Amino acid sequence: MAKVLALETSCDESAAAVVEQSDGRLQVLSHQIASQIEEHAQWGGVVPEIASRRHVEALPHLIDQALNEAGLPISDLDAIAATVTPGLVGALMVGSVTGRTLAALHNRPFIAIHHLEAHLASVRLALSPPAPPYLVLLVSGGHTELIRVDATGVLERLGRSHDDAAGEAFDKVARLLGLEYPGGPAIQAAAVEGDTTRFTLPKGRVSKPGGGYYPYDFSFSGLKTAMLRQVEACRTWDQPLPLADLAASFQQVVVDVLVDRSLRCCSDLRLTTLVMVGGVAANQRLRECMHARGADQGVEVHLAPLSYCTDNAAMVGAAALGRLQSEAISSSLALGVSARWALENCAPLYQSNPPF
Ligand code: KG4
Numbered sequence: 001m002a003k004v005l006a007l008e009t010s011c012d013e014s015a016a017a018v019v020e021q022s023d024g025r026l027q028v029l030s031h032q033i034a035s036q037i038e039e040h041a042q043w044g045g046v047v048p049e050i051a052s053r054r055h056v057e058a059l060p061h062l063i064d065q066a067l068n069e070a071g072l073p074i075s076d077l078d079a080i081a082a083t084v085t086p087g088l089v090g091a092l093m094v095g096s097v098t099g100r101t102l103a104a105l106h107n108r109p110f111i112a113i114h115h116l117e118a119h120l121a122s123v124r125l126a127l128s129p130p131a132p133p134y135l136v137l138l139v140s141g142g143h144t145e146l147i148r149v150d151a152t153g154v155l156e157r158l159g160r161s162h163d164d165a166a167g168e169a170f171d172k173v174a175r176l177l178g179l180e181y182p183g184g185p186a187i188q189a190a191a192v193e194g195d196t197t198r199f200t201l202p203k204g205r206v207s208k209p210g211g212g213y214y215p216y217d218f219s220f221s222g223l224k225t226a227m228l229r230q231v232e233a234c235r236t237w238d239q240p241l242p243l244a245d246l247a248a249s250f251q252q253v254v255v256d257v258l259v260d261r262s263l264r265c266c267s268d269l270r271l272t273t274l275v276m277v278g279g280v281a282a283n284q285r286l287r288e289c290m291h292a293r294g295a296d297q298g299v300e301v302h303l304a305p306l307s308y309c310t311d312n313a314a315m316v317g318a319a320a321l322g323r324l325q326s327e328a329i330s331s332s333l334a335l336g337v338s339a340r341w342a343l344e345n346c347a348p349l350y351q352s353n354p355p356f
């Protein structure tokens with residue numbers, strides 16, 4: 001049995017959780033989040049300086065609450081984990097310094113976690129998590145990627161967005177439609193009564209230099225421009241903006257693109273399990289369509305639990321327990337943070353000579 005305290009501060013959610021692993025099963029003993037979204041919403045997006053300050057204020061209290069709720073003193077924990085990359089540097093620094101300080105004070109190993117590894121691990125918090133091999137669609141505010149996880153857990157990125165991430169497209173289009181930040185939940189709500197077929201929108205493809213398309217890659221910038229043109233055209237009608245139809249048509253095209261390319265990749269690679277994680281994986285329409293179309297194709301779809309799709313610390317704990325179990329490792333207390341770092345290159349986070 002192993003237990004970790006996990007911290008997440010990579011963007012605009014401050015979070016702390018205690019997660020336990022026993023007989024291979026994960027249990028979230030406590031999980032606390034302080035969202036800064038309302039404060040950032042007035043600026044239409046995340047303001048890095050405000051994010052760092054709010055993490056500093058919120059984190060000590062969240063850690064106390066998480067330990068109290070779990071009913072455990074720090075001395076009962078096997079390790080302290082924190083997200084160290086990728087993300088906003090100032091924001092990451094708050095969780096990383098806090099985690100390293102607690103680890104040093106209480107003489108516990110520090111486990112540095114890659115944010116995308118944490119999103120990938122979020123599916124392990126489901127009631128019946130899938131076993132690899134499988135394909136993961138990771139869709140968040142910063143990433144849209146198709147990643148194959150082989151039977152031994154080795155990752156291979158097969159597809160990616162060449163411009164905006166899917167969540168970023170939701171956020172930018174929401175702003176265009178006069179909806180609040182974050183755009184995903186706002187568009188989902190506005191789309192409920194809308195006609196998904198009213199507006200024809202492009203399913204951005206990425207051309208190969210020698211002709212044809214990359215089958216598993218994404219591009220959302222053309223869709224964003226098409227929405228801008230559509231909104232401009234609607235404004236000339238001298239009628240209220242058909243918000244529900246615009247939101248529904250946009251949401252559906254994003255869902256179709258994500259579902260089509262993920263299932264095509266599964267079929268080409270003969271994979272029969274698909275996992276979906278990240279903030280955009282909270283989208284109800286996407287969850288329904290991926291399940292339904294996966295079932296038609298004989299693909300078993302596993303979704304991260306709804307409460308662990310958007311940023312949280314329980315998924316950081318899940319990733320840390322995976323590391324502790326498989327390698328019994330720890331990170332150097334001199335490790336800093338990095339705005340960017342490839343997911344495939346996590347090994348240096350556990351070397352005694354840290355890469356950043
Ligand atoms: O994973 P996440 O919390 O943070 C990043 O690592 O980026 O993802 C945040 C993104 C935002 O772009 C937000 O608009 C989107 O996830 N999102 C959604 C929904 N909930 C959050 N997108 C579509 N539908 C949702 N229900």
Ligand code: ZN
Nearest residue numbers: 119140310311
């Ligand atoms: Zn995230």
